[in-house]
Amino acid sequence: QKEVEQDPGPLSVPEGAIVSLNCTYSNSAFQYFMWYRQYSRKGPELLMYTYSSGNKEDGRFTAQVDKSSKYISLFIRDSQPSDSATYLCAPSMDSSYKLIFGSGTRLLVRP
Amino acid sequence: EPEVTQTPSHQVTQMGQEVILRCVPISNHLYFYWYRQILGQKVEFLVSFYNNEISEKSEIFDDQFSVERPDGSNFTLKIRSTKLEDSAMYFCASSAPMILNYGYTFGSGTRLTVV
Numbered sequence: 001q002k003e004v005e006q007d008p009g010p011l012s013v014p015e016g017a018i019v020s021l022n023c024t025y026s027n028s029a030f031q032y033f034m035w036y037r038q039y040s041r042k043g044p045e046l047l048m049y050t051y052s053s054g055n056k057e058d059g060r061f062t063a064q065v066d067k068s069s070k071y072i073s074l075f076i077r078d079s080q081p082s083d084s085a086t087y088l089c090a091p092s093m094d095s096s097y098k099l100i101f102g103s104g105t106r107l108l109v110r111p
Numbered sequence: 112e113p114e115v116t117q118t119p120s121h122q123v124t125q126m127g128q129e130v131i132l133r134c135v136p137i138s139n140h141l142y143f144y145w146y147r148q149i150l151g152q153k154v155e156f157l158v159s160f161y162n163n164e165i166s167e168k169s170e171i172f173d174d175q176f177s178v179e180r181p182d183g184s185n186f187t188l189k190i191r192s193t194k195l196e197d198s199a200m201y202f203c204a205s206s207a208p209m210i211l212n213y214g215y216t217f218g219s220g221t222r223l224t225v226v
Contacts, residue, residue, distance in 0.1 A: 041220070097144075
């Protein structure tokens with residue numbers, strides 16, 4: 001079983017839609033859960049992070065972590081064409097600062 | 112906003128040649144990292160570096176690879192004898208004190224092409 005799994009997409013939605021991006025993981029030692037956005041041929045850019053289980057909201061973005069099911073979600077409200085990018089989940093452990101990236105989900109928001 | 116700067120943006124090298132990829136991390140950051148992304152694949156951790164020594168490395172980071180902080184500002188990744196399979200985007204990152212897990216800033220990457 002892969003440590004971190006994401007559906008690669010692409011996920012195509014109309015502008016204004018609510019987008020749900022998901023990630024599963026296998027290592028119960030993960031405590032930090034980050035979502036990164038990556039544009040083509042650019043470095044990952046941190047969107048949000050959550051520590052342990054729970055929800056966190058930041059503007060149009062909401063991150064959810066359910067440690068009991070090892071499931072991570074990112075919701076984007078009122079999606080914009082500028083949100084078109086690849087979204088990477090990247091958990092890490094308390095004992096290590098390395099990030100374990102998922103393969104990413106490519107999102108396309110159509111005007 | 113502070114940035115992590117990587118040079119060059121694109122490097123082409125012959126198989127078997129040595130390459131050095133350069134990075135200038137954010138000035139008050141203490142942890143430094145190299146990650147790589149082979150085209151179409153996931154971003155993979157290579158190495159982390161703190162206090163002038165490697166703190167963690169992956170299985171990918173074998174004897175062909177080395178890192179160095181030659182002065183107070185630069186952080187380099189050297190590949191001694193490049194192979195075709197080393198072709199990838201290499202990302203440098205640094206993370207801020209006290210928020211190491213989620214305080215990463217990535218550079219824009221160096222695209223390495225081995226021919």
